[in-house]
Each structure stands twice: as C-alpha cells, then as structure tokens.
Amino acid sequence: MLAAERRDHLLGLLAREGKIVAKDVAAGLGISEDSVRRDLRDLASEGLCQRVYGGALPASPAVVDYAARRTVAPDGKRKVAAVAAGLVRPGGSVILDGGTTALAVARALPQDLACTVITHSPTIVAALLDHQRAELFLLGGRIFKHSAVACGAAAVEAAQNVSADLCLLGVTGVHPDAGLTTADAEEAAMKRALSARAAETYVLASAEKIGTASRFRVLTWEKVGGLITDADAHDPVIGQLTARGVEILAAGDR
Structure with a gap:
C-alpha cells in the first residue's frame, strides 16, 4: 500500500472509529508499527490527529488562536x-x-x-x-x-x-x-x-x-x-x- 493510500485509510478509520490503535492497523495492513507511527506523526504535524500512547485520536478543531x-x-x-x-x-x-x-x-x-x-x-x-x-x-x-x-x-x-x-x-x-x-x-x-x-x-x-x-x-x-x-x-x-x-x-x- 502506498503512503497516500495508508494516509487515506488512517483518516477514514479515525472518522469511523474515533481512534486509531497502531498495532491493530499494522496487523491489518501487514506493515510494521513503525510505519504506522510515522504516518501518524505526519498527520499530527498537519493537525489531523492527536497522537496518544499506542495510536491517535481525532484532533480538536478548537486549538486555533x-x-x-x-x-x-x-x-x-x-x-x-x-x-x-x-x-x-x-x-x-x-x-x-x-x-x-x-x-x-x-x-x-x-x-x-x-x-x-x-x-x-x-x-x-x-x-x-x-x-x-x-x-x-x-x-x-x-x-x-x-x-x-x-x-x-x-x-x-x-x-x-x-x-x-x-x-x-x-x-x-x-x-x-x-x-x-x-x-x-x-x-x-x-x-x-x-x-x-x-x-x-x-x-x-x-x-x-x-x-x-x-x-x-x-x-x-x-x-x-x-x-x-x-x-x-x-x-x-x-x-x-x-x-x-x-x-x-x-x-x-x-
């Protein structure tokens, strides 16, 4: 799966489930947890998720000035x-x-x-x-x-x-x-x-x-x-x- 496809998958999972568990995503996609964590870091840097231990949660839209x-x-x-x-x-x-x-x-x-x-x-x-x-x-x-x-x-x-x-x-x-x-x-x-x-x-x-x-x-x-x-x-x-x-x-x- 390409990086862009993984990104879309993660955002879709976040919208549907309200959370991402990195180890479950890694097992489901057949990739390493490190790859999932890198994707989550990228999404978090864009304000698209809030990283937590073991995965991520939806980011609040209320953190703007x-x-x-x-x-x-x-x-x-x-x-x-x-x-x-x-x-x-x-x-x-x-x-x-x-x-x-x-x-x-x-x-x-x-x-x-x-x-x-x-x-x-x-x-x-x-x-x-x-x-x-x-x-x-x-x-x-x-x-x-x-x-x-x-x-x-x-x-x-x-x-x-x-x-x-x-x-x-x-x-x-x-x-x-x-x-x-x-x-x-x-x-x-x-x-x-x-x-x-x-x-x-x-x-x-x-x-x-x-x-x-x-x-x-x-x-x-x-x-x-x-x-x-x-x-x-x-x-x-x-x-x-x-x-x-x-x-x-x-x-x-x-």
Whole structure:
C-alpha cells in the first residue's frame, strides 16, 4: 500500500472509529508499527490527529488562536451558553473560565442578575461591565494571548484564594478515554486550579469538540459534575459518557 493510500485509510478509520490503535492497523495492513507511527506523526504535524500512547485520536478543531475561534461553531456555543447561564443562581458565585464559549456565557447572563463572577479573563470582565448587579473579580497573572486569559504561577496562586458555588470550564477536547483536554500545559494547570475552588464544575463543549483530544489533560470525568453540549444525543461518544455516569445537559434550540 502506498503512503497516500495508508494516509487515506488512517483518516477514514479515525472518522469511523474515533481512534486509531497502531498495532491493530499494522496487523491489518501487514506493515510494521513503525510505519504506522510515522504516518501518524505526519498527520499530527498537519493537525489531523492527536497522537496518544499506542495510536491517535481525532484532533480538536478548537486549538486555533482566539480570533479564529470566534468563528468556530458560534451557534453551538450560543446554545451551550444559554444552558450554562441558567445554572448561575441569583446571589450565587461562579468561576467563569476564559475562551469564546465562556464569553458567550457572560453575554447570556441576565443584565439584572445579582451574582459574583470570578474569572482570569479580561474579555469576560469587559463583557460584564454593564451588568450593574454583578460583582466582578479578575485574577491576574501572565496573559496567555492564545486564549486571552491569565496563566502561570501568579494566576494559579490567585485562584487558590477564592471559592465559588460553580465553575463553568472550557476545554478543547472531550473524549471518553482521554478525558477533558486542552492544548497548553499552563492553561491546563490554571483550569484545574479554578475547578478545585468550586463546589461543582460543569464543562462547556459545543459539538465539534466531542470525541476529540488535545495534548494536555485538564481533568478526568470523576472531577466534574457534568457536560453541557449541543451534540446529538445519539452521538456514540455521548452514549459512552452517559454509560460512565456523566451527567449530560443537552443544549438544543433556544
């Protein structure tokens, strides 16, 4: 089989099965595992898969820069945001992650809602300045421009001194086995620090992130209260998560 044919085979397998197991592909094609791994390295370098131990998973489309992410699945993010905003109770406190889905949540909060919003995202704070009854707390640190959020040691330390009823957390990858992932190690650490300071954590994930993975794990499924997504209820990944006991909050048309 030619290299181009192997590439097409691997991409087709990834689309159908949602994962690639290198040893199984090698046995099926009668080639070495090294050949499969080389092919996977090439695909990963083009952003077409996320390599993991023993094979590969679909790569998240949400690892592009902040400006580009604004154009990815805006309707899905709006639906997810509408459900997430409903979890913020009058008088309650919420840790709101950065990113474009979290920004949609901020914009979905009622103008007259009395609440406390803690965030490490300057864009979230700016979006809530006209919410007169919302108390805003901005956690500082080195600004990670890719996601327009504060990260690093100073930001993690600041996070350790707050607490909230709820954390609404964004990720780039949602996968039954890989868990909840993102593309930057420091951002993953910041997300863990934020989640640890809330009584409950719900994950924000529009449909294009379901079944995909990025390089760095944020949390395992045992650490979150549930997933808010507009993904089809019949999506096999949603079925696997439900079977694991993950609460799914469906974000349909609103």
